[in-house]
Amino acid sequence: xxxxxxxxxxxPLILINQVLEYSGELVICSGCDEPIWGPCYxxxxxxxxxxxxxxxxxxxxxxxxxxxxxxxxLAKPPSHYILECFCDLCSKTCESFVYHCSVCRFDLxxxxxxxxxxxxxxxxxxQFAHIDHSLISNEEQEFHVEGVMCSGCDEPISGPSYxxxxxxxxxxxxxxxxxxxxxxxxxxxxxxxxxANPPAHHTKKWMCDLCNKTCKSFVYRCSFxxxxxxxxxxxxxxxxxxxxxxxQFICLPKSLPLKIVSFTCNACGTDGDDSPxxxxxxxxxxxxxxISFPRSIKLLIHQHPRIIHTYHLEQCDSRNKYCGxxxxxxxTNYGVYYCQDCDFVAHxxxxxxxxxxxxxxxxxxxxxxxxxxxxxxxxxxxxEIKHGDERIIAEIKHFSHQHNLILIDEFxxxxxxxxxxxxxxxxxxxxxxxxxxxxxxxxxxxxKKYWQYDRxPLILILNTWDEDPFxxxxxxQYCHGFSYNCDRCxxxxxVRCFKLTKDSIEHGGHEHPLYxxxxxxxxxxxxxxxxxxxxxxxxxxxxxxxxxxxxxxPDKARHRYDEHPLFLTYIDPNDYQxxxxxxxxERDPKLWFYRCEECDFDAHRECVLGxxxxxxxxxxxxxxxxxxxxxxxxxxxxxxxxxxCGEPCDDLAxxxxxxxxxFIIHKRGKGAMH
Numbered sequence: 001x002x003x004x005x006x007x008x009x010x011x012p013l014i015l016i017n018q019v020l021e022y023s024g025e026l027v028i029c030s031g032c033d034e035p036i037w038g039p040c041y042x043x044x045x046x047x048x049x050x051x052x053x054x055x056x057x058x059x060x061x062x063x064x065x066x067x068x069x070x071x072x073x074l075a076k077p078p079s080h081y082i083l084e085c086f087c088d089l090c091s092k093t094c095e096s097f098v099y100h101c102s103v104c105r106f107d108l109x110x111x112x113x114x115x116x117x118x119x120x121x122x123x124x125x126x127q128f129a130h131i132d133h134s135l136i137s138n139e140e141q142e143f144h145v146e147g148v149m150c151s152g153c154d155e156p157i158s159g160p161s162y163x164x165x166x167x168x169x170x171x172x173x174x175x176x177x178x179x180x181x182x183x184x185x186x187x188x189x190x191x192x193x194x195x196a197n198p199p200a201h202h203t204k205k206w207m208c209d210l211c212n213k214t215c216k217s218f219v220y221r222c223s224f225x226x227x228x229x230x231x232x233x234x235x236x237x238x239x240x241x242x243x244x245x246x247x248q249f250i251c252l253p254k255s256l257p258l259k260i261v262s263f264t265c266n267a268c269g270t271d272g273d274d275s276p277x278x279x280x281x282x283x284x285x286x287x288x289x290x291i292s293f294p295r296s297i298k299l300l301i302h303q304h305p306r307i308i309h310t311y312h313l314e315q316c317d318s319r320n321k322y323c324g325x326x327x328x329x330x331x332t333n334y335g336v337y338y339c340q341d342c343d344f345v346a347h348x349x350x351x352x353x354x355x356x357x358x359x360x361x362x363x364x365x366x367x368x369x370x371x372x373x374x375x376x377x378x379x380x381x382x383x384e385i386k387h388g389d390e391r392i393i394a395e396i397k398h399f400s401h402q403h404n405l406i407l408i409d410e411f412x413x414x415x416x417x418x419x420x421x422x423x424x425x426x427x428x429x430x431x432x433x434x435x436x437x438x439x440x441x442x443x444x445x446x447x448k449k450y451w452q453y454d455r456x457p458l459i460l461i462l463n464t465w466d467e468d469p470f471x472x473x474x475x476x477q478y479c480h481g482f483s484y485n486c487d488r489c490x491x492x493x494x495v496r497c498f499k500l501t502k503d504s505i506e507h508g509g510h511e512h513p514l515y516x517x518x519x520x521x522x523x524x525x526x527x528x529x530x531x532x533x534x535x536x537x538x539x540x541x542x543x544x545x546x547x548x549x550x551x552x553x554p555d556k557a558r559h560r561y562d563e564h565p566l567f568l569t570y571i572d573p574n575d576y577q578x579x580x581x582x583x584x585x586e587r588d589p590k591l592w593f594y595r596c597e598e599c600d601f602d603a604h605r606e607c608v609l610g611x612x613x614x615x616x617x618x619x620x621x622x623x624x625x626x627x628x629x630x631x632x633x634x635x636x637x638x639x640x641x642x643x644x645c646g647e648p649c650d651d652l653a654x655x656x657x658x659x660x661x662x663f664i665i666h667k668r669g670k671g672a673m674h
Contacts, residue, residue, distance in 0.1 A: 011048075014042055070101075308337065475534075526544050
């Protein structure tokens with residue numbers, strides 16, 4: 001096999017299986033200067049040999065230690081170097097193949113560019129500059145030789161370590177686990193990369209830009225700015241923010257060369273123009289007022305008991321890039337308040353503004369679970385069945401009903417769940433003695449929960465159909481079924497809204513996360529087109545808003561005009577006239593609706609669900625004003641006027657169950673009957 005290679009353009013190279021000697025001497029590779037064993041490329045006209053792997057090296061590579069520009073393979077070091085060419089990783093002279101950046105004059109010889117000296121530490125591969133020999137693990141807690149120093153931190157070796165059996169090279173185990181790249185507040189414009197030691201061709205010593213001491217061993221370096229930090233300054237103990245450990249802040253005197261007039265505070269992320277305070281161990285620069293900011297706070301608008309302050313959000317594995325209060329973006333290079341339970345993030349200024357006072361916060365401290373709820377179950381298991389390896393709860397006794405509920409997977413009509421009042425789908429739990437059903441989600445609701453906007457525990461109660469409907473404090477709709485009730489505040493929350501009282505949600509009607517607005521705003525709901533002074537979820541990326549009424553709409557519903565389930569639809573696929581097939585009136589294609597794809601059936605949401613979708617109609621109410629039982633009905637145009645006031649019934653009404661009696665009377669929520 002004959003090839004043309006850029007490093008030897010005068011003659012072609014021939015692939016041969018093996019060559020051991022040439023004119024009685026060892027054959028040396030012209031690419032890596034190492035002896036050749038095994039297959040290689042050879043020039044039959046002159047003394048030129050290449051390992052097969054050296055001949056197949058890529059002409060261009062990218063490496064994390066020089067991420068700004070690609071490195072190009074050269075057959076020889078550039079001729080413009082006055083002195084020798086040195087590898088910027090291992091500091092050795094480059095005499096043959098070299099990867100070079102002509103912009104930055106950065107060089108790597110091929111051993112370092114494709115360094116094979118990797119060893120596993122806690123499941124991750126780490127790269128070091130001791131490429132000549134492999135390192136052997138020493139798990140002994142103490143190395144019983146005086147004067148043995150770590151080549152990484154220049155400290156005495158103790159505890160688990162690695163050593164080279166061929167030369168005097170030792171590393172602490174912790175020094176082998178140093179990150180290859182870090183970001184630090186003192187040099188925010190570029191990341192710093194780990195180097196084993198200063199290159200030999202540097203005429204001046206490397207000095208740490210924080211402690212001004214000579215860097216003798218491992219160092220973090222920015223190649224663009226010639227900025228250096230030794231590993232003690234780059235990774236000090238207080239940088240890890242151990243709980244209870246305080247930073248040592250001092251006022252920066254005017255005489256120090258680091259004195260600055262304008263700076264960005266690492267604690268709050270806002271600019272300052274006075275004398276800053278610094279923690280010299282971890283290079284934090286802060287306002288004087290930020291030193292006294294609390295490490296943890298309790299927010300009025302957040303469900304978990306404490307959120308903590310951190311200078312390094314990237315170390316918290318957070319994916320959230322938006323403040324949970326103002327919804328603007330957060331800069332992860334500066335301090336924020338962060339919730340470890342739910343990835344809630346807040347600007348420091350926003351957190352301080354909305355925090356509870358120390359008196360309020362201390363009095364409200366409670367030991368709760370991640371979901372902020374008491375672990376009091378709403379039901380007792382009566383019977384279980386085994387299905388393969390799975391145990392299925394087949395029968396329960398629920399607090400909300402006098403009879404046991406049985407797990408079933410079929411129904412003859414279109415029932416609603418008596419808990420959330422949403423259309424129910426199999427399997428669900430039902431009473432065999434009366435018309436009462438609960439879906440699996442409502443079965444699992446805890447009896448007591450906390451809500452971030454109420455300081456008292458909320459109790460789960462059932463508002464039955466023989467009681468007046470309650471009005472939800474969030475969506476303001478009248479409802480039957482389960483609610484979380486605060487007796488002290490006289491507040492009711494339906495369970496559909498309560499499930500959504502989180503800082504952010506993901507909804508099928510929008511591609512971006514939606515964030516709960518802290519304060520009520522007059523915003524135009526993208527689902528129904530209605531504007532109002534109520535809490536909404538909004539998108540911080542685009543102009544999308546969603547009120548609680550639309551956010552809690554059921555994904556599936558049923559109507560007697562179609563035998564199939566109807567699905568909530570956000571984008572109209574039709575390009576013809578938009579008409580509701582229930583009321584036969586025109587509908588707005590920009591607003592959400594229900595659709596059966598199989599039947600091409602479209603309908604208004606109100607036509608499918610009704611005016612009062614979360615009220616259970618029917619039942620039997622007994623009042624002194626009428627001798628017969630009364631049933632709860634939704635008024636239609638042909639209903640007679642109210643027997644009490646003589647005006648037409650405009651919404652809910654109580655109608656006599658005796659068909660020969662035309663008695664009807666208004667009913668408008670708790671205590672609103674007349």
